[in-house]
Amino acid sequence: MSSVEPARRGVRLPRKARREQLLASAQEVFVTRGYHAAAMDEIADRAGVSKPVLYQHFPSKLDLYLALLEQSSQDLVDRVQQALDSTDDNHHRVRAAIEAYFAFVDDKSAAFRLIFESDLTNEPAVGSIVEGTDQRCALAISDVISADTGLPEDQAMLVATGLTGMAQTAARFWLREQGRIPRDQASQIMSVLAWRGVSGFPKTH
Amino acid sequence: MSSVEPARRGVRLPRKARREQLLASAQEVFVTRGYHAAAMDEIADRAGVSKPVLYQHFPSKLDLYLALLEQSSQDLVDRVQQALDSTDDNHHRVRAAIEAYFAFVDDKSAAFRLIFESDLTNEPAVGSIVEGTDQRCALAISDVISADTGLPEDQAMLVATGLTGMAQTAARFWLREQGRIPRDQASQIMSVLAWRGVSGFPKTH
DNA sequence: CACCTATGTTACTCGCCAGTAGCATTCGTT
DNA sequence: AACGAATGCTACTGGCGAGTAACATAGGTG
Numbered sequence: 001m002s003s004v005e006p007a008r009r010g011v012r013l014p015r016k017a018r019r020e021q022l023l024a025s026a027q028e029v030f031v032t033r034g035y036h037a038a039a040m041d042e043i044a045d046r047a048g049v050s051k052p053v054l055y056q057h058f059p060s061k062l063d064l065y066l067a068l069l070e071q072s073s074q075d076l077v078d079r080v081q082q083a084l085d086s087t088d089d090n091h092h093r094v095r096a097a098i099e100a101y102f103a104f105v106d107d108k109s110a111a112f113r114l115i116f117e118s119d120l121t122n123e124p125a126v127g128s129i130v131e132g133t134d135q136r137c138a139l140a141i142s143d144v145i146s147a148d149t150g151l152p153e154d155q156a157m158l159v160a161t162g163l164t165g166m167a168q169t170a171a172r173f174w175l176r177e178q179g180r181i182p183r184d185q186a187s188q189i190m191s192v193l194a195w196r197g198v199s200g201f202p203k204t205h
Numbered sequence: 206m207s208s209v210e211p212a213r214r215g216v217r218l219p220r221k222a223r224r225e226q227l228l229a230s231a232q233e234v235f236v237t238r239g240y241h242a243a244a245m246d247e248i249a250d251r252a253g254v255s256k257p258v259l260y261q262h263f264p265s266k267l268d269l270y271l272a273l274l275e276q277s278s279q280d281l282v283d284r285v286q287q288a289l290d291s292t293d294d295n296h297h298r299v300r301a302a303i304e305a306y307f308a309f310v311d312d313k314s315a316a317f318r319l320i321f322e323s324d325l326t327n328e329p330a331v332g333s334i335v336e337g338t339d340q341r342c343a344l345a346i347s348d349v350i351s352a353d354t355g356l357p358e359d360q361a362m363l364v365a366t367g368l369t370g371m372a373q374t375a376a377r378f379w380l381r382e383q384g385r386i387p388r389d390q391a392s393q394i395m396s397v398l399a400w401r402g403v404s405g406f407p408k409t410h
Numbered sequence: 411c412a413c414c415t416a417t418g419t420t421a422c423t424c425g426c427c428a429g430t431a432g433c434a435t436t437c438g439t440t
Numbered sequence: 441a442a443c444g445a446a447t448g449c450t451a452c453t454g455g456c457g458a459g460t461a462a463c464a465t466a467g468g469t470g
Contacts, residue, residue, distance in 0.1 A: 012416085013417085014416090015417085033327060034326070039457065039458090041457080049419095053417075054457090060458080061457095090271065118324075121239070123326060153340070155380075162372075162375035162398065165370045168365055169370020170367035171372075173343075174359065181360070181363065190367055196402045200397075215448095221449095244426095245429085255450080
């Protein structure tokens with residue numbers, strides 16, 4: 001695992017490559033320590049570089065964090081959107097969307113911690129990204145629900161939000177208990193649960 | 206609202222009463238600012254008292270926070286347990302348990318922010334309380350599911366955890382959007398969704 | 411090869427805030 | 441009324457960590 005040991009010092013890198021490396025280091029540190037306990041010195045160290053270099057690439061700790069957060073947010077939203085677009089059978093849609101949450105949580109980058117376990121949600125910029133992520137996923141799901149059931153928008157959005165919460169929580173639980181249940185089976189069970197729930201609402205056509 | 210304006214200074218209180226008042230002040234501050242942005246000075250101020258007095262009652266900021274966290278954790282677990290004990294009709298159980306989440310989130314103390322939106326989950330003591338809360342609720346639900354369906358324990362726990370996540374997320378969403386859907390109706394919709402989901406698993410008897 | 415810019419370093423400052431030392435005041439008790 | 445214990449206050453320390461000033465060197469280019 002190259003990601004665990006810090007990079008060697010004294011190696012010069014072109015600006016763009018250094019930036020990418022710094023983002024990777026920052027992601028590891030933020031993900032394991034959280035925002036508050038993460039030290040800019042540690043992030044720099046892990047990239048084999050000193051702190052001022054870090055500040056040549058990012059104006060502040062918050063900006064660095066936001067860059068990573070936005071990236072992870074978009075990643076999740078994309079995964080969910082792709083899952084919904086991957087078929088037009090709603091049963092399969094549910095299956096794919098829930099699997100998307102499991103895959104996101106199972107990603108080795110642990111990016112999900114930034115979104116689902118941020119310790120800076122009181123910072124407005126962070127809060128709005130975190131809430132926005134959930135909202136964008138829920139909106140995509142809600143559109144499908146609205147289109148294929150008689151539920152008014154408000155209620156469809158409530159149901160969709162509940163389902164994202166279910167998927168997220170179940171996926172994180174599965175990750176903690178890894179080994180007891182295979183991923184396929186876990187996400188399958190949750191899909192069955194969710195599908196039985198939503199498929200019972202009145203059809204419009 | 207007496208809870209908004211700080212208490213008058215210069216009023217002496219017996220130890221026990223002061224402690225309760227400090228806990229109440231701390232709850233307000235932690236809930237609105239989060240752990241990190243909460244200043245011990247502000248907590249003391251809000252109780253109409255100076256900081257050293259606060260330290261006569263609690264040895265550290267963390268201890269103070271933990272005291273509140275444990276209280277809120279127990280509160281939620283109790284509500285869920287009581288909901289499950291309130292009937293032996295599983296349909297009603299689901300309804301009552303989900304309503305418990307909505308009621309907890311709707312409580313004016315906003316205690317739910319401590320549990321569901323803590324910004325100190327990296328502190329082990331805090332993390333274990335927060336996870337433990339979810340786990341204790343899920344366990345209580347899982348027992349019911351296990352007893353009345355053919356699901357093995359692992360899977361029942363997964364389903365139960367997913368349901369707690371759904372209830373929690375939906376309740377918080379409802380709170381943000383307050384006014385658009387009455388609480389009864391919102392928790393009713395989620396109950397229908399959840400009940401259709403779980404009631405489909407094979408019965409043992 | 412000499413110069414100049416990119417990249418990088420060491421060693422600070424500066425503000426914030428949890429926690430404390432030492433002193434003042436009220437109030438019940440005798 | 442006088443004393444002691446409980447309650448409270450002002451004013452500090454000490455450490456941590458984000459952000460910076462000033463200096464150093466590699467390496468491409470004429």
